[in-house]
Amino acid sequence: MSQAQLVKQLKVSCEACSLSELCLPRGLTHDELVKLDAYIERPRSTDANTQIFQPGDEFHAFYAVRTGGVKTYLTQKTGEQQILGFHLPGEIFGLDGMETGKHRCYAATLENTSYCALPYDKLDGLCEVMPDLRHQICHLVGHELNADHTHLLLLGQQTAHERLASFLLSISSRFKRRGFSATSFILPMSRHDIACYLGIAVETVSRLFKSLQDKDIIQINRKQVDILDMDALNEMVSNCSEEDV
Amino acid sequence: MSQAQLVKQLKVSCEACSLSELCLPRGLTHDELVKLDAYIERPRSTDANTQIFQPGDEFHAFYAVRTGGVKTYLTQKTGEQQILGFHLPGEIFGLDGMETGKHRCYAATLENTSYCALPYDKLDGLCEVMPDLRHQICHLVGHELNADHTHLLLLGQQTAHERLASFLLSISSRFKRRGFSATSFILPMSRHDIACYLGIAVETVSRLFKSLQDKDIIQINRKQVDILDMDALNEMVSNCSEEDV
DNA sequence: GTCAAGACTTGATATTGATCAAGGAACCCG
DNA sequence: CGGGTTCCTTGATCAATATCAAGTCTTGAC
Known part of the structure; x- marks a missing residue:
């Protein structure tokens, strides 16, 4: 990607992003959004089947899919993988690192994908002064838990x-x-x-x-x-x- | 339970609790612990097979098992239940309400059980001024997610x-x-x-x-x-x- | 355009674990 | 202490889905 393209991409702020109502910024005021926006890293797009992180990698950010799709998964010694979730535009992934500061699962792209990184230490600091952000993070985390629970019911009880x-x-x-x-x-x-x-x-x-x-x-x-x-x-x-x- | 017994139980502070190093207070300073402690509700013990909450119930607190054990579960229309987790002393449950403010699963005791309630609005307020508490909550939430992921791998791939x-x-x-x-x-x-x-x-x-x-x-x-x-x-x-x- | 690799489909067979059925052991209640 | 209920175990059979085995379609590289 050329420098010009990169700059252009960086300019797509959360406020201008069509996904913001599904994503982390949901419910924030204009001022809050501007503060949050300053910290968000927007990596360039990646091809299909590219690994974003793997077990043991340092956890330093939540990720939000902008375009494309991502899968998170675990593997067994024997190689079989269990996909934990598919993450579509506007959805968050990477929360698995919150326990220990290291990721516990793999994340890889399904297709040509772009995504934003929301640095954890910055979010943590903002949480101190932005109750709305804190609540939105809790909401997203709760959503992840409930999605996993629905998935458990599916795997454990459904034909x-x-x-x-x-x-x-x-x-x-x-x-x-x-x-x-x-x-x-x-x-x-x-x-x-x-x-x-x-x-x-x-x-x-x-x-x-x-x-x-x-x-x-x-x-x-x-x-x-x-x-x-x-x-x-x-x-x-x-x-x-x-x-x- | 008599009034005397109730009072006695209430006096078991987090600081005196043998489980505090496994539980929410982990990593807090003495001063922080005292502040947290002031908010914690300690309901009396319940018998086996007692429901603590069910889908649709208002989410107002995290719960911590003190003695006994708790299961959280979902059910299908046809009645089969999928147990999401067993919660032993020192472990937290009830996070499923964080998404919508209503619980999404059932929680019931496995045996004679006592547990503490950690009111969510109080924890939220404390998070503003106690980074250590914020981090410990993130740690616990991350732990829940990882436990669910391990459970997904078990149900999806293991014999x-x-x-x-x-x-x-x-x-x-x-x-x-x-x-x-x-x-x-x-x-x-x-x-x-x-x-x-x-x-x-x-x-x-x-x-x-x-x-x-x-x-x-x-x-x-x-x-x-x-x-x-x-x-x-x-x-x-x-x-x-x-x-x- | 052709070839090779990978993705997907289809069929035949095998197998794990479910279901059905019954008996025994522990526990609760009066 | 006795009787009923629930929990657990054991056996026989069955069915859902995995596995094995081809074969076809897509796609990408040269």
Whole structure:
């Protein structure tokens, strides 16, 4: 990236960012936003499949996805990975380092992605004087916890069919929240990543997509998904605490 | 409980509490501790199987287990429950309310239990003037997130054998941390609860315990567990991020 | 444009762990 | 102390999903 491009990117402040209402700045006053903005680092974009951090790396910032997508995951000695979450534009990741000051999981991009870094020590200092920021951070942290809890329920109690339906509904509601179509979107992740997120085999993901298509509940072609029957998807999920994650 | 007993219990300050080094007060100075202590509510003990909060209840405090044990869980429409975590003395629960101000999961006691309530609005105010408290809360929240992540890896990628081994190691290390034996302890939860935590059937839990006993890895009688071969248990867990949860 | 590598799909078979069923042990209550 | 209830264990069978094995489609590199 050229110096000119870099400068241009840096100029996109939180205040001008279309995602600010989903992101850390939500609920802040103009003055507060300006103070926060001064600290935010905006790294350049990265390609797909680039690692952002890994276990043992120093935790120095929360990250916010601006464009593209990120997965966080753990691995077993044997190599299998468990995807902990997919992070779409406006969503935060990297909180796993808060316990020890070192990250405990991996974070990698799903596609060409740009993201902001919100330095932890700066945020900590601002928390002292900006109650709204403190509350927004608590809100985001609580959201992460609840998303993990919904994911635990999915992995522990749902059948493969229910898991895939939950997954589609979650992605759909998150696209909708950002102003995109809830029924027609492009999945940013591979079948393999979906399988690792849902704790099932890739082959099963493939078969289940086909089964949903055969029942005219969805139309799927590669990564393009069209939801034809949202009610049917909702009925498949017997989950009593389903919400946007 | 009589008034006299209640008063006596209230007098057990954080400073005098043997668990304070595991709990919220960790790392605070004497002066800070006194300020915090003034706000802490110490409800009386409750029996086993008592609900502490449920989804929709107002979130007004973090809770810290003093004696006994607590489980937090979600349920599906069909009734199955997924246990999100077991909380032993010195451990915190109730953070799930931070997102919306309402709890999202259930919390219930496993046995006769006493716990403290740490009012959220008071903690928030103290955070403004006590950086150490702020950091300790971040540490605890990060710990919760990491515990959930380890649990996700367990549910998504481990076999039933590995899950039970992970569970025993987790409980063992937590007893050890509190100064008790790591190899001989009484499980505070039922087989059913273990099954709901591990995402497997009760019958499977029973069979796996027997199998571990037949291999002379553990000795188990009702809820009394003796670990005979800790190395064997560790080897069963191919998890690369295993730590005390 | 062609080739190679990777991603995805589809089919056949295997296996883990669920479910169904029953009996035994501990515990609570009167 | 006795009887019922719940918890736990054990056995037999079944089903969901993993695994193994090809084969096809995409995509990117040269």
